[in-house]
Structure formats: C-alpha cells, structure tokens
Amino acid sequence: MKTMRWSTSAKLFARAQKILPGGVDSPVRAFKAVGGDPLFIRSAKGARLTDVDGNSYVDYVMSWGPLIHGHAPAGLVRLIAETAKSGTSYGAPTESEVLLGEKVRSMMPSMERVRFVSSGTEATMSAIRLARAATGRDRIVKFEGCYHGHADPFLVKAGSGATTLGAPTSPGVPRKAVQHTLLASYNDLASVERLCDTNRHQIAAVVVEPIAGNMGVVAPADGFLAGLRELCDRHGMLLVFDEVISGFRASRGGAQQIWKITPDLTCLGKIIGGGLPVGAYGGRADLMEYVSPAGPVYQAGTLSGNPLAMAAGLWSISRLSKPLYTRLARLGRMLATGLAEAAREAGVPLQVNAHGSLLTPFFTSGPVRDYRTALQSDSAQYAAFFRGMLTRGIYPPPSQFEAWFLSAAHTEADVRKTIRAAKAAMKEARGAE
Numbered sequence: 001m002k003t004m005r006w007s008t009s010a011k012l013f014a015r016a017q018k019i020l021p022g023g024v025d026s027p028v029r030a031f032k033a034v035g036g037d038p039l040f041i042r043s044a045k046g047a048r049l050t051d052v053d054g055n056s057y058v059d060y061v062m063s064w065g066p067l068i069h070g071h072a073p074a075g076l077v078r079l080i081a082e083t084a085k086s087g088t089s090y091g092a093p094t095e096s097e098v099l100l101g102e103k104v105r106s107m108m109p110s111m112e113r114v115r116f117v118s119s120g121t122e123a124t125m126s127a128i129r130l131a132r133a134a135t136g137r138d139r140i141v142k143f144e145g146c147y148h149g150h151a152d153p154f155l156v157k158a159g160s161g162a163t164t165l166g167a168p169t170s171p172g173v174p175r176k177a178v179q180h181t182l183l184a185s186y187n188d189l190a191s192v193e194r195l196c197d198t199n200r201h202q203i204a205a206v207v208v209e210p211i212a213g214n215m216g217v218v219a220p221a222d223g224f225l226a227g228l229r230e231l232c233d234r235h236g237m238l239l240v241f242d243e244v245i246s247g248f249r250a251s252r253g254g255a256q257q258i259w260k261i262t263p264d265l266t267c268l269g270k271i272i273g274g275g276l277p278v279g280a281y282g283g284r285a286d287l288m289e290y291v292s293p294a295g296p297v298y299q300a301g302t303l304s305g306n307p308l309a310m311a312a313g314l315w316s317i318s319r320l321s322k323p324l325y326t327r328l329a330r331l332g333r334m335l336a337t338g339l340a341e342a343a344r345e346a347g348v349p350l351q352v353n354a355h356g357s358l359l360t361p362f363f364t365s366g367p368v369r370d371y372r373t374a375l376q377s378d379s380a381q382y383a384a385f386f387r388g389m390l391t392r393g394i395y396p397p398p399s400q401f402e403a404w405f406l407s408a409a410h411t412e413a414d415v416r417k418t419i420r421a422a423k424a425a426m427k428e429a430r431g432a433e
C-alpha cells in the first residue's frame with residue numbers, strides 16, 4: 001500500500017476555511033463525519049479522481065450521481081466546448097430546451113410538460129408551490145430521512161448532509177415555514193394513512209424519493225409506492241416523486257417505470273444535466289399549466305434552461321441503454337456481494353442495500369428499511385472504514401448516509417480492487433471500535 005501525502009489538500013483547506021464557511025460549498029464534502037481534511041480535486045477522468053497532491057482514487061461519489069457515463073467523456077467534453085463557442089447563456093429561449101424537454105417526456109411519459117431550473121432544490125420547492133396552488137391546500141407529507149434539497153419546508157428530519165452532520169432539522173427555518181410539513185415513516189403506509197385521517201382535505205401533496213438515496217439507499221417495500229398512489233387518489237392529494245437521484249439512473253424511465261406508478265409531478269436533476277447544474281420539474285399538463293407564464297404560479301431563473309446544461313443533458317440521456325443498465329446492475333451486485341463478504345470475514349455487522357448502480361453499506365446488523373433503522377448504523381465504524389479505503393485509493397462518499405454511485409467507466413477490475421481494499425479496511429474498522 002502506497003503511503004499517501006495530502007499536504008497540498010491540507011494547505012488549501014486551511015486557506016479555504018478563511019474564505020468559505022467550513023472551507024467548502026456543500027457540507028458533506030468537508031469530511032466532518034469521517035475525520036481528516038477533505039481532498040481537493042485537481043482532475044477526473046472515467047472512474048478516477050486525482051487530488052491536488054497527485055493521488056488517484058476509484059471514485060464512488062461521481063459528483064453525487066450525475067456522472068453515469070463517467071468523468072469527462074470525450075464526446076461530452078467536445079460538445080460542451082463546441083456549444084460554448086456560440087455563447088454560454090442568453091436568458092432567452094433556445095431549441096435545446098425543447099429538444100431536452102421532448103426527450104425527457106419520451107423517456108418518462110408522466111412528464112407531459114417540463115420546466116427546467118438550475119438545481120434539484122429549485123425543482124422540489126417549485127413543485128410544492130405548484131401542488132399547493134393546484135389543490136388549494138397547504139400541507140405536505142414528507143418522509144423522515146428523505147432529502148428534497150434545502151428549501152425551508154423540507155428541512156425537517158431531512159436526510160443527506162443534514163443527517164450526516166447531526167442537524168436534520170435546521171436552525172434558521174422559521175417554525176411557520178414548516179408548520180405545514182407532516183412527517184411520515186418511509187415504507188410505512190399506515191403512517192401516511194394516519195396523517196390523511198387527521199388532516200382531511202388539507203394535504204396538497206405527498207413528496208417521496210421513490211428509491212430513497214439520502215439516508216443511504218433504501219428501496220421501496222412491495223406495495224409502498226402503489227399504496228401511496230392509491231392514498232393520494234383517495235384523498236385528492238398529488239403524488240410528487242423526487243427522482244433527482246433515481247431518474248435515469250434506476251432505469252431509462254426512473255423508478256416510476258420500474259414500479260409502474262404514474263406520479264402527478266416529478267422532480268429531476270443530476271443526470272439530466274450530464275454533470276452541469278440543472279434541475280427540472282414536470283408532470284400532468286393540466287397541473288403544469290398553472291406555472292407562469294402559462295398560469296399564475298410564479299417561478300423564474302436567469303440560468304434556467306442554460307444552453308450548456310441542456311446540451312450536456314441531452315448528450316447524457318440519449319446514451320442510456322438497456323445494456324448499460326444491465327452492466328451497471330452486474331457491477332453493483334458484484335460490489336455489494338464483495339462488501340458483504342469483506343464484512344463477514346472481518347466479523348463486522350453490515351447490511352448492503354443495493355439497487356442497480358446505487359448502493360450503501362450500512363454498518364448495522366438489522367435490515368435498513370427506513371430512517372430509524374438507517375440511524376442504527378455505526379457511523380464511527382463507517383468513518384474508520386472510509387479512511388481505510390481512502391488510503392488504498394478508493395473514494396467512497398464521506399458519510400454513512402449517502403449513496404455510492406457506479407458509472408459506465410467503472411470496470412470489474414475497479415470493483416475487484418475496491419473489494420480487496422474493503423477487506424483490509426473492514427478489519428481496521430473493527431479494530432477501531
């Protein structure tokens with residue numbers, strides 16, 4: 001094992017902390033949950049990251065999901081450079097928005113109309129504004145441990161970075177901003193039914209990650225999504241799928257295609273921008289007609305439908321194919337099995353939740369099916385494991401509660417190397433108890 005030096009990253013982090021809060025622009029990146037200084041990245045290609053000290057890693061963060069084709073695919077890089085020659089932003093309509101919108105609808109038919117925005121956070125906050133306007137109701141149901149970006153109404157028992165850093169409900173969110181947010185338990189239809197009974201005719205929407213990816217990966221239990229659809233129909237609520245992670249990653253048509261559920265509205269991000277900043281919300285045409293300027297629900301953005309992001313998104317989703325998903329699922333199974341075996345050999349309790357190219361190894365002995373069971377995980381042991389992986393040239397997410405992402409650029413050799421590293425890192429993690 002090569003000894004890694006991280007002195008340049010450490011120096012940059014010291015400087016960064018004097019200008020950026022916590023030294024970063026998004027909290028989980030600071031490595032607070034796993035210890036040590038964050039790595040500053042110099043470049044990336046395929047499945048590999050290279051840090052500013054020249055160390056190279058097999059990357060399982062992959063920009064938190066968008067890079068299903070790997071880092072910097074040559075065709076995409078050429079396209080972005082070519083597109084930029086014609087200008088990088090106009091604040092006026094372009095053909096590329098129409099093309100990407102039509103492509104999204106052809107792959108995800110519930111998206112009868114689409115509005116492009118610049119992030120998943122914008123998509124979800126706009127979708128609930130629309131749901132409230134369309135139903136004339138204020139309350140929304142969200143699930144504990146699901147993360148829908150950082151807009152105020154969603155920052156209650158939020159997953160992802162909020163959970164990672166131990167503040168799932170953020171200060172600075174006025175009580176009034178979350179007074180209409182009702183919390184249910186993921187994979188527990190009865191908890192939603194109870195809310196429906198006690199809030200009759202007051203709930204605008206049920207918002208859910210159809211495959212939870214922000215408390216770690218948790219797939220929906222049999223009947224859970226269909227049950228939500230049925231409850232929404234029965235109670236006049238809209239069903240909003242947050243497919244920012246699962247969209248175009250779980251399958252070409254997202255989780256909604258796999259489970260054959262038609263949500264009223266869907267939020268997208270990540271893959272539809274091919275690694276450039278993008279988000280989108282869309283769904284039933286009659287609902288989307290409420291959105292300004294077709295209707296009265298206001299929402300706008302200077303960089304919305306940005307031509308570089310549209311071109312990258314179109315490139316990215318046009319290259320999704322059945323063989324790609326089959327290959328990713330095979331690599332996902334190989335990695336999940338290898339991590340489980342490494343844990344067994346080391347005598348470390350581990351549950352690996354995997355779905356296609358997404359997975360999370362939870363350091364716990366019981367099955368993880370919701371936020372409560374995810375929180376049973378031993379985060380300290382994950383942190384020790386993470387550090388052991390890093391020193392062996394593997395870059396997993398710096399949090400127990402995030403998803404690992406595979407890409408077309410990962411190879412079986414990468415996965416084998418990862419499993420070898422995991423075998424050693426698990427033993428160290430056990431020793432760190």
Ligand code: HOZ
Nearest residue numbers: 026027028029064160161
């Ligand atoms: N917690 C975010 C992903 N679910 C991290 C985003 C980032 O740091 O880029």
